[in-house]
Amino acid sequence: MNAIEVQNLTKNYSGFSLSDVGFVLPEGSILGLIGENGAGKTTTIKLIMNAVERDDGTVRVLGADNRDSAFYAVKDDIGVVLDEAYFPEVLTAKQVGAIMKRTYRNWDDACYQRYMEKLSLPGNKAFKEFSRGMKMKLAIAVALSHDPKLLILDEATSGLDPIVRDEILDIFNDFTRDETHSILLSSHIVSDLEKICDYIAFIHKGKLMLYEEKDRLLDEFAVVGLSAEEFRLLPHENVLGYKKNDYGVEALMRRSNVPKTAKAERTTLENIILFLVKGENEQ
Amino acid sequence: MSALLLKDFYTLLRQTRLFLLIIVIFAVMPGSFMAGFAVIYAAMLPITALAYDERSKWDSLAAMMPYTPAEIVISKYVLGYIGIGLAGLLALAAQSIVSMVQHNAIELTDAISVLMIACVAMIFLAITLPFMFKAGVEKGRILLFVILAAIAAAAMILGTKLDDYFNSVKLQMNTITLATVTGSVVLNLCSIALAVRFYRTKSK
Amino acid sequence: MNLLISNTGNQPIYEQIYTQLRDCIVSGELSAGDALPSIRALAKDLRISVITTKRAYDELERDGFIYTLAGKGCYVAEKNIEMIREGRLRDIEEHMRKIVQLSRACNLTDGELIEMFRVILEEDPFE
Numbered sequence: 001m002n003a004i005e006v007q008n009l010t011k012n013y014s015g016f017s018l019s020d021v022g023f024v025l026p027e028g029s030i031l032g033l034i035g036e037n038g039a040g041k042t043t044t045i046k047l048i049m050n051a052v053e054r055d056d057g058t059v060r061v062l063g064a065d066n067r068d069s070a071f072y073a074v075k076d077d078i079g080v081v082l083d084e085a086y087f088p089e090v091l092t093a094k095q096v097g098a099i100m101k102r103t104y105r106n107w108d109d110a111c112y113q114r115y116m117e118k119l120s121l122p123g124n125k126a127f128k129e130f131s132r133g134m135k136m137k138l139a140i141a142v143a144l145s146h147d148p149k150l151l152i153l154d155e156a157t158s159g160l161d162p163i164v165r166d167e168i169l170d171i172f173n174d175f176t177r178d179e180t181h182s183i184l185l186s187s188h189i190v191s192d193l194e195k196i197c198d199y200i201a202f203i204h205k206g207k208l209m210l211y212e213e214k215d216r217l218l219d220e221f222a223v224v225g226l227s228a229e230e231f232r233l234l235p236h237e238n239v240l241g242y243k244k245n246d247y248g249v250e251a252l253m254r255r256s257n258v259p260k261t262a263k264a265e266r267t268t269l270e271n272i273i274l275f276l277v278k279g280e281n282e283q
Numbered sequence: 284m285s286a287l288l289l290k291d292f293y294t295l296l297r298q299t300r301l302f303l304l305i306i307v308i309f310a311v312m313p314g315s316f317m318a319g320f321a322v323i324y325a326a327m328l329p330i331t332a333l334a335y336d337e338r339s340k341w342d343s344l345a346a347m348m349p350y351t352p353a354e355i356v357i358s359k360y361v362l363g364y365i366g367i368g369l370a371g372l373l374a375l376a377a378q379s380i381v382s383m384v385q386h387n388a389i390e391l392t393d394a395i396s397v398l399m400i401a402c403v404a405m406i407f408l409a410i411t412l413p414f415m416f417k418a419g420v421e422k423g424r425i426l427l428f429v430i431l432a433a434i435a436a437a438a439m440i441l442g443t444k445l446d447d448y449f450n451s452v453k454l455q456m457n458t459i460t461l462a463t464v465t466g467s468v469v470l471n472l473c474s475i476a477l478a479v480r481f482y483r484t485k486s487k
Numbered sequence: 488m489n490l491l492i493s494n495t496g497n498q499p500i501y502e503q504i505y506t507q508l509r510d511c512i513v514s515g516e517l518s519a520g521d522a523l524p525s526i527r528a529l530a531k532d533l534r535i536s537v538i539t540t541k542r543a544y545d546e547l548e549r550d551g552f553i554y555t556l557a558g559k560g561c562y563v564a565e566k567n568i569e570m571i572r573e574g575r576l577r578d579i580e581e582h583m584r585k586i587v588q589l590s591r592a593c594n595l596t597d598g599e600l601i602e603m604f605r606v607i608l609e610e611d612p613f614e
Contacts, residue, residue, distance in 0.1 A: 028527070028537065051346035075349035085343035088290065088335050090297040099293075102286035103348055126297070152347070177531050198536040215539045219499040266497050 001063055003027050003150050003182035009047055009057035018043050018206045021057075025199070028179040030172070032193030032214070033186035034273060035203035041186040042083065044203065045154050048184070049080070062150060076105045079143030083155040086135060089128035093121050093138055097145075104146035115141035119167075132159045140168060144175065151175060151183045157192050165189075169196055190270040202273060209276060214269065221272050222264035224251050230262065241275030252276070287350065287358035288365075291332040299331055310370045311377035316442070318374035319400040323434065325366035326404035329359040329412060330427060334420045356416060356479045360471065363408045371401045395460055402467040403434065409467070409474035417481040488517065492533055500535055504543035512552050512563055513574030523553060523561040 004025040011018045018040045025031040035041045046052040048059055050066040059066045064074045087096050093116060101107045116123060119137040130138065136156060143151060151172070157165045173196050175181050187193055193200065193214075200217060202210035210217075221240070231242070231249040238257040243250045252275035258264045295303065302324070309321035336342060345355060374397050407430060415423035490507050492500055511517045523529075526544055530537040544561055547553045551570060553561050590600045 046343075046346075049347045051343065072349050072351055075347065078347070080344070080347040082344055082347070085340035087344070088294045088339045088341060090294055090335075091290070095289075095293045099286045099290045102289060103350070105349075173531055173534060176537075177527060179527055195534060198538050213536070213538050215500055215536050222497075264497070266495065 001027050002060070003029075003062060004031075004048060004184060005058070005060040006044075006048065007058045009044070009059065010055050011043060011047055011052065012055050016040070016043075016206060018047070018203075021203065021208045023199075023201045023208065023211045025182055025184055027182055028176065029198040030176055030183040030185060030196055031199045031201060032197035033184065033201050033203065034188070034190055034193060034269075035186075036188055036277075039203045040206045041188075041203055042154055045152060045184070045186060049075075049078075049152065076146070077149045079146065079148035079151045081136070081139040081143050081151075081153045081156045083158070086139065087127055090126050092124050092126055093141075094123045096127075096138065096142060100142055100146065106147040108145055108147060111147075112141060112145035115144060133161065133164045136160060137164070137168070140171065144171070149180055149182065151181075151185075153183065153185045155187055156185065157187060157189060165192060172196060190273055191268070194269040200269065202276070204277060217272065218266065218269065220254050220256075221252060221267065222255050222258060223267045223271065223275070224253055224258050224262045224264050225249075226251060226262055230259070234259070239279070241277075241279030243275070243278070252279070284350075284354045284358045284361070287345075287355060288362060291329075291358070291362050294335050295328060295332060298335065299328075302331070306366075306370055307373065310373040313377075313381060318370075318377075318397060319438070321374060322367055322370045322397070322400045322404045323407065323431070325370040326363050326407050327427070328366045329363040329408065330415060330420065330423060332362060333359060333415055333423075337420050352483045353479050356412075356482050357475060359412060360408065360475055360478075363412075364405070367401050367404045367408075371397050399460060399463055402463045405467040405471055407434070409470040413474050413478040413481055416478045417485060490529075490533065492535065501539045501542040501546070504529075504540060505546050508543065508547060509550075509552055509574065510578075512566070513571060517563045519563050519565045521563045523563065525560055 002024050004023075006024070007022045009018065009021040016038070021040075021044060023031070033041050033044065043052070047054050048061060048066065050059070050071065061071070062074050062077060064070050066074075087099075091099075097109060097112050100112075101109060115121075116138075119141060121134060121138055121141065127135065127138070136159075140153075140156065143153075153172075157168055160168070169192060172183055172185065176183060185193065185197065197214045200210065200212055200214045201208060226234075226249050228244075228249060231239075231251060234251070234253075235257075238253055239251050240254075241252040252267075252272060253264075255264055306321045306324050309317045309324070312318065375394060378393050378397075410430060411423055411427050414426050488511055490504060492503055494500075508517075508523070517523075523544075524532065526540045527537055530540040533540075544553065544555075548555060548561070551567075552564055554564050555561050586600070595603075
């Protein structure tokens with residue numbers, strides 16, 4: 001079964017449109033949704049959860065159409081962490097636990113306590129006194145404590161220092177040791193996604209520019225260093241993006257298109273995205 | 284829904300202690316006038332709760348949790364009813380204690396005045412909440428003040444007249460009382476339906 | 488068992504896993520019948536994609552180094568002569584490439600290199 005199936009997803013706002021987005025999150029996988037701020041990641045997530053109504057397309061989550069009345073029961077199995085929406089500030093972690101116990105069918109208090117300890121979260125301090133990192137950790141602890149099958153995380157690692165980010169990515173990694181568990185993780189910090197994702201979907205200005213297995217992407221795309229003349233000789237459609245400086249040109253290409261005389265270098269996901277965006281902007 | 288009520292309960296208990304104290308004090312003060320204020324103030328609690336929700340963008344998070352829109356809306360009404368009910372009961376209890384101490388008979392008219400004020404408070408809820416769910420708390424507050432002013436004015440003008448009127452009626456269940464209670468119940472049901480519809484279409 | 492994955496360099500990760508596991512099996516570090524970590528556990532332990540470990544395991548199975556028991560996991564297959572020989576040939580090739588690299592680094596000509604090799608071969612004649 002697929003944890004999430006999205007096809008032709010479209011939503012029109014006055015200043016912005018999300019159009020024709022389609023991807024699949026197979027069960028047991030981690031999908032990284034990349035895009036700069038305002039690209040449409042949060043809109044996509046809201047559309048997936050039916051917090052916002054779509055204008056066109058289909059969305060199925062854990063086997064159910066998200067417009068069905070049955071979808072409310074499905075939400076029991078989905079753990080959510082959002083970027084800027086939280087519990088009321090005056091609540092303490094313990095109070096949040098009591099509320100969640102009456103919210104989710106499978107709430108596990110012992111599990112919640114374990115995560116609070118593991119993440120060093122104080123039980124009786126008001127939320128508003130938490131640092132951003134602690135707020136995120138609490139939201140993650142809540143999301144994980146009702147036996148979810150699917151985690152949907154919107155910018156769950158932004159604004160956190162590298163050590164905390166690593167801790168949290170570890171938790172997500174462990175979550176998917178169970179093959180019935182899946183994660184949709186959106187971020188503009190590409191290096192985080194690069195570490196643990198199986199699939200990558202890249203959204204840019206409301207359009208899906210790329211949807212691919214992460215490792216296949218990193219294996220097939222390479223950065224090639226060329227002189228200006230060599231670059232001019234390349235077929236235009238083979239160059240997916242490039243950077244020029246006084247010493248030559250760096251081009252992003254598929255390995256199969258790299259000329260024999262040139263040297264292809266493996267590169268990072270972040271770099272690939274940068275090249276693609278630059279290439280798109282220059283068109 | 285119990286989750287939502289608990290959330291609002293915890294939030295209000297932390298943030299509005301002073302306000303809650305005022306409600307309690309007014310409720311137990313002698314005379315139904317102050318008790319009336321307590322009951323009306325209690326009807327403002329859902330609005331305060333909505334304001335705190337807005338501040339933490341709770342709606343965005345709640346949309347992702349297994350709450351139905353109906354649950355989310357109705358929980359605010361229920362919060363209001365509980366507040367009104369508790370304030371009313373507190374007022375009645377205080378009056379009873381005063382009566383017992385003074386060895387007077389408990390006046391039914393006092394009880395009925397509390398009931399009437401509770402109905403007025405419920406009507407107040409029925410008018411303001413749909414507006415809040417549609418237009419947000421800021422705009423709702425403006426409407427709230429307008430209505431409060433109207434109620435205060437009406438109470439002052441009609442206050443003595445109502446007292447005279449009740450004193451002239453003995454222990455019969457008055458048709459006006461019945462009409463008010465029925466009216467406020469019906470109005471609330473309509474209001475809830477309207478508010479749920481507003482809430483469903485608002486965020487989309 | 489040591490699996491070292493490099494993110495720099497040009498070799499795809501699934502290839503690195505394939506090669507290192509194959510070498511473990513051929514060298515005897517992993518014996519026939521030994522259980523391999525599950526595809527998912529290996530991926531999570533190495534912090535890489537499950538798709539990649541699956542691909543490596545699929546290729547190892549295709550090439551006869553491992554086999555899968557449904558519901559139980561992956562196990563090292565019985566070694567056959569062919570497999571051993573192939574493994575050794577690959578090792579020899581790898582060593583040869585290293586030798587060539589070293590000789591280039593000190594500007595040894597092909598002729599000098601072959602001469603050195605001939606001398607060594609004479610020390611240990613092929614029967």
